Amino acid sequence: MSLLQLAQSLNLSKSTVSRALNGYADVSPATRERVIKAAKEMGYRPNPLATRLAKGKTHAIATILPLSSSHTFITPAFSQLLAGACDELSRYDYQLLVSSLPESVRELDLYQNYIDGGMADGLFVMRTQKQDARIQLLQERKFPVICHGSVDKNVPISTIDTDNYQAFYHITEHYLQQGLDKIALFDGPQPLTLSQQRCAGFMGAMHAYEQPMIQHWMQYLQLSEDAGYQAAHNILQEKERPQAILCANDTMAIGVISACKKVGLRVGQDIFVSGYGNYDQGRYCSPPLTTISYDAYAVGKMMASMMMAQLSNPDTEIQHKVVETQLIVRDS
Amino acid sequence: MSLLQLAQSLNLSKSTVSRALNGYADVSPATRERVIKAAKEMGYRPNPLATRLAKGKTHAIATILPLSSSHTFITPAFSQLLAGACDELSRYDYQLLVSSLPESVRELDLYQNYIDGGMADGLFVMRTQKQDARIQLLQERKFPVICHGSVDKNVPISTIDTDNYQAFYHITEHYLQQGLDKIALFDGPQPLTLSQQRCAGFMGAMHAYEQPMIQHWMQYLQLSEDAGYQAAHNILQEKERPQAILCANDTMAIGVISACKKVGLRVGQDIFVSGYGNYDQGRYCSPPLTTISYDAYAVGKMMASMMMAQLSNPDTEIQHKVVETQLIVRDS
DNA sequence: TTGTAAGCGTTATCAG
DNA sequence: CTGATAACGCTTACAA
Numbered sequence: 001m002s003l004l005q006l007a008q009s010l011n012l013s014k015s016t017v018s019r020a021l022n023g024y025a026d027v028s029p030a031t032r033e034r035v036i037k038a039a040k041e042m043g044y045r046p047n048p049l050a051t052r053l054a055k056g057k058t059h060a061i062a063t064i065l066p067l068s069s070s071h072t073f074i075t076p077a078f079s080q081l082l083a084g085a086c087d088e089l090s091r092y093d094y095q096l097l098v099s100s101l102p103e104s105v106r107e108l109d110l111y112q113n114y115i116d117g118g119m120a121d122g123l124f125v126m127r128t129q130k131q132d133a134r135i136q137l138l139q140e141r142k143f144p145v146i147c148h149g150s151v152d153k154n155v156p157i158s159t160i161d162t163d164n165y166q167a168f169y170h171i172t173e174h175y176l177q178q179g180l181d182k183i184a185l186f187d188g189p190q191p192l193t194l195s196q197q198r199c200a201g202f203m204g205a206m207h208a209y210e211q212p213m214i215q216h217w218m219q220y221l222q223l224s225e226d227a228g229y230q231a232a233h234n235i236l237q238e239k240e241r242p243q244a245i246l247c248a249n250d251t252m253a254i255g256v257i258s259a260c261k262k263v264g265l266r267v268g269q270d271i272f273v274s275g276y277g278n279y280d281q282g283r284y285c286s287p288p289l290t291t292i293s294y295d296a297y298a299v300g301k302m303m304a305s306m307m308m309a310q311l312s313n314p315d316t317e318i319q320h321k322v323v324e325t326q327l328i329v330r331d332s
Numbered sequence: 333m334s335l336l337q338l339a340q341s342l343n344l345s346k347s348t349v350s351r352a353l354n355g356y357a358d359v360s361p362a363t364r365e366r367v368i369k370a371a372k373e374m375g376y377r378p379n380p381l382a383t384r385l386a387k388g389k390t391h392a393i394a395t396i397l398p399l400s401s402s403h404t405f406i407t408p409a410f411s412q413l414l415a416g417a418c419d420e421l422s423r424y425d426y427q428l429l430v431s432s433l434p435e436s437v438r439e440l441d442l443y444q445n446y447i448d449g450g451m452a453d454g455l456f457v458m459r460t461q462k463q464d465a466r467i468q469l470l471q472e473r474k475f476p477v478i479c480h481g482s483v484d485k486n487v488p489i490s491t492i493d494t495d496n497y498q499a500f501y502h503i504t505e506h507y508l509q510q511g512l513d514k515i516a517l518f519d520g521p522q523p524l525t526l527s528q529q530r531c532a533g534f535m536g537a538m539h540a541y542e543q544p545m546i547q548h549w550m551q552y553l554q555l556s557e558d559a560g561y562q563a564a565h566n567i568l569q570e571k572e573r574p575q576a577i578l579c580a581n582d583t584m585a586i587g588v589i590s591a592c593k594k595v596g597l598r599v600g601q602d603i604f605v606s607g608y609g610n611y612d613q614g615r616y617c618s619p620p621l622t623t624i625s626y627d628a629y630a631v632g633k634m635m636a637s638m639m640m641a642q643l644s645n646p647d648t649e650i651q652h653k654v655v656e657t658q659l660i661v662r663d664s
Numbered sequence: 665t666t667g668t669a670a671g672c673g674t675t676a677t678c679a680g
Numbered sequence: 681c682t683g684a685t686a687a688c689g690c691t692t693a694c695a696a
Contacts, residue, residue, distance in 0.1 A: 002689055002690085003689060003690060003691095004689075004690090012666080012667090013666070013667045013668075013669080014667090014668095014689090014690075014691090015666075015667065015691080015692075016665085016666055016667070018690070018691065018692085019665095019666090019691090019692095022691085025603055025668080026665060027654055027665065028665055028666090030668085031665080039674095043448065045445075045448045045449055046448070046690070047385075047450045047688085047690070048386050048449060048450055048451050048690085049381060049385045049390060049450060049689080049690090050385055050672090050688070050689035050690040050691090051383050051689080051690055051691080052672095052688045052690090053379075053381045053672050053673070053674090053688090053689080053690075053691095054671080054672055054689075054692085055672085055690085055691065055693045056672070058381060060429075065415060065418065076408070079411045083397060083432055086397065086431060086432040087432045087434055090431060090432060090434050090437075091434065095427070095431060095451070096429070096430050096431070097392075097412065097427055097429060097430075098418055098428050098429075098430045099418060099427060099428065100415055100419045100422060101419040101420060102422050102423065104420055105422075116375065116377045117377055117380060118377070118379050118380055118381060118670085118673095119427070123691090129404050146469050172589055179552050206651035211339065251612075254612075254616055261341075279612070279613075280583075280586075280611070281610065281611075281612035281613050281615070281616050282587055282614035282615035282616075283613070284614075285615060285617065285618070286616075286618035288615070299694080313682050334672090334673055334674090335673060335674065335675095336673075336674095344682080344683085345682065346673090346674080346675090346684095347676080347677095347682075347685090348672070348681085348683070350675065350676090350681055350689060351675095351681095351682090354675085358681060358682085359681065359682080360681060360682090361685045363665080363681080363682085367669070379672085379673050380674095381672085381673075381674090382672070382673030382674040382675090383673080383674055383675075384674085384688095385672090385673080385674070385675095385688050385689070385690090386673075386674040386675040386676080386687080386688055387674080387675065387676095388688070389689085423682090466675070468682090516686075547666080663681080665694100665696105666696080667694105667696075668681105668693105668694085668695075668696090669692100669693090669694090669695095670686105670693085670694100671683090671686080671690100671691085671692085671693095672689105672690090672691085672693090673688105674687100674688085674690085675686105675687085676685100676686085676687080677684105677685085677687095678683100678684090678686100679682105679683090679685100679686105679688080680681105680682085680683080680684095680685085
């Protein structure tokens with residue numbers, strides 16, 4: 001059932017029917033009613049492909065999964081974020097296009113594809129980096145983007161992120177106030193802006209409390225259990241060991257806890273460990289993990305609505321949203 | 333840069349250029365080479381919307397997230413599955429369309445939308461039910477579908493699922509062989525085919541070992557921690573209590589373990605608990621959870637390739653793939 | 665208020 | 681082998 005068929009069955013032209021259906025003003029109430037009624041009866045559905053071709057909009061926002069080759073898959077936080085984005089987009093009749101990065105494809109090529117491929121009206125970029133080639137590319141081409149993670153001040157792209165600095169300042173302070181001042185930081189991969197902010201938060205607190213920092217206790221690691229295990233295992237061999245280890249996410253913290261147990265330390269007594277993200281795995285590990293929590297679903301929704309705002313009005317002001325985090329103190 | 337522009341710059345017609353680019357035979361090698369070279373130089377990219385409109389194919393497969401209103405979000409298994417599907421689809425230049433079910437929308441309406449909305453060439457249906465209205469709808473309209481979960485024998489739709497019967501037969505047998513014969517089954521929601529198969533597997537083993545089953549120890553529950561906790565808490569009040577509780581997934585099992593601890597039972601000694609899915613949360617809970625594992629990423633890939641097969645040839649035989657599971661015995 | 669006709673960027677059918 | 685020309689189904693000036 002196409003627009004043409006519907007129009008013919010009503011003895012009207014395609015344009016009139018189109019206008020009636022799309023709520024344009026210049027169509028008589030009587031006609032409009034007739035059209036709408038017929039459309040409903042005959043079960044007419046506009047072909048979205050045709051609409052989009054005509055309008056030059058795809059009504060889709062794409063995001064590239066940070067996964068699969070590394071076999072780490074989606075973190076719980078990311079899947080909540082996806083759900084939030086999905087829900088919000090659907091309110092605007094937009095779709096979420098999820099694509100993965102196949103082994104054989106270079107990441108930038110995939111972005112390039114989206115830029116001049118016309119498959120999406122905008123892109124969500126996750127986990128920004130300090131000198132992010134993706135951002136640079138997208139911005140040069142003026143492709144609509146919302147980032148999860150910061151970008152350079154002079155780059156006119158809207159972003160959203162948790163308050164990484166504040167979160168790590170806070171948790172550092174938490175341990176310091178308990179008299180634990182020998183603290184290690186197992187940060188995320190160095191290029192990520194979130195890692196740098198967390199590091200800054202940690203150092204900020206250490207400075208404020210006039211605590212010395214031990215260089216090789218501050219490490220940039222992969223966000224994996226294994227990386228956490230290895231690094232902790234190494235450090236804990238030394239004569240002097242930290243009283244607390246702050247990890248960049250819960251997964252890494254789980255690995256650190258294993259290493260602590262391995263060398264006979266009681267987590268929550270001899271040594272303390274914290275994570276980030278408030279994943280299930282941390283809630284149920286032993287001892288339950290002290291962590292930093294935030295509402296990833298809400299972040300996803302926000303990314304979607306920021307995107308919609310930008311698409312509907314390209315002059316929308318750039319904004320950098322900062323999301324509150326919450327320290328969840330458990331037994332670790 | 334459109335096809336027309338490219339053609340003009342080469343003094344050729346659109347059709348010739350199109351044919352050259354799409355690898356049709358009836359174009360001279362010289363021309364083809366010239367066209368391909370120019371296309372590359374000028375950075376020509378076909379507009380996918382136009383291609384799809386002309387071809388009548390969207391090159392997208394949709395799936396509807398089982399989530400968000402319930403705020404349970406995506407299970408780890410499901411996100412791995414998504415990643416697998418995504419990866420495989422991309423090899424065929426297909427996209428994965430992820431949509432959620434907004435609060436205000438009826439599930440069937442959303443499916444209806446996909447059927448006559450022309451937004452996707454096929455649909456992945458997850459967690460089939462016994463009398464599944466979605467399946468019925470899709471099948472009536474002959475919409476291409478691959479199901480995760482069984483369907484009625486006479487319904488001509490391809491499916492893939494883990495071997496639920498076998499898995500639960502096996503784990504039941506595992507406990508029985510250890511002399512634990514008072515076993516409870518906390519199954520998933522009754523309408524799900526997977527619940528019924530697991531129940532059958534459990535009963536099969538109990539029969540084979542000539543063990544009586546206790547009716548009210550066999551319950552259909554939500555796949556949530558809370559449901560597990562409540563149900564276990566109730567049952568454990570009674571004078572006679574089970575020696576083992578088989579749960580429909582790891583999340584539920586976590587709840588059951590909490591309840592056991594609450595009433596002072598030592599899991600792994602006084603009572604045993606198992607899950608399904610091999611989620612992280614089970615690997616790290618205390619004691620580590622005995623569970624049933626399978627390769628969800630591979631399942632996703634398979635669903636994608638089954639879909640591709642069906643789309644490329646509608647006469648492809650219906651198949652029902654069964655995926656092996658693996659019993660992972662830990663301390664619970 | 666309605667209709668005509670020209671796009672949107674491809675593919676596909678037929679002549680030549 | 682190549683080129684018109686008509687789809688695909690919709691939107692949108694511009695006329696009437």
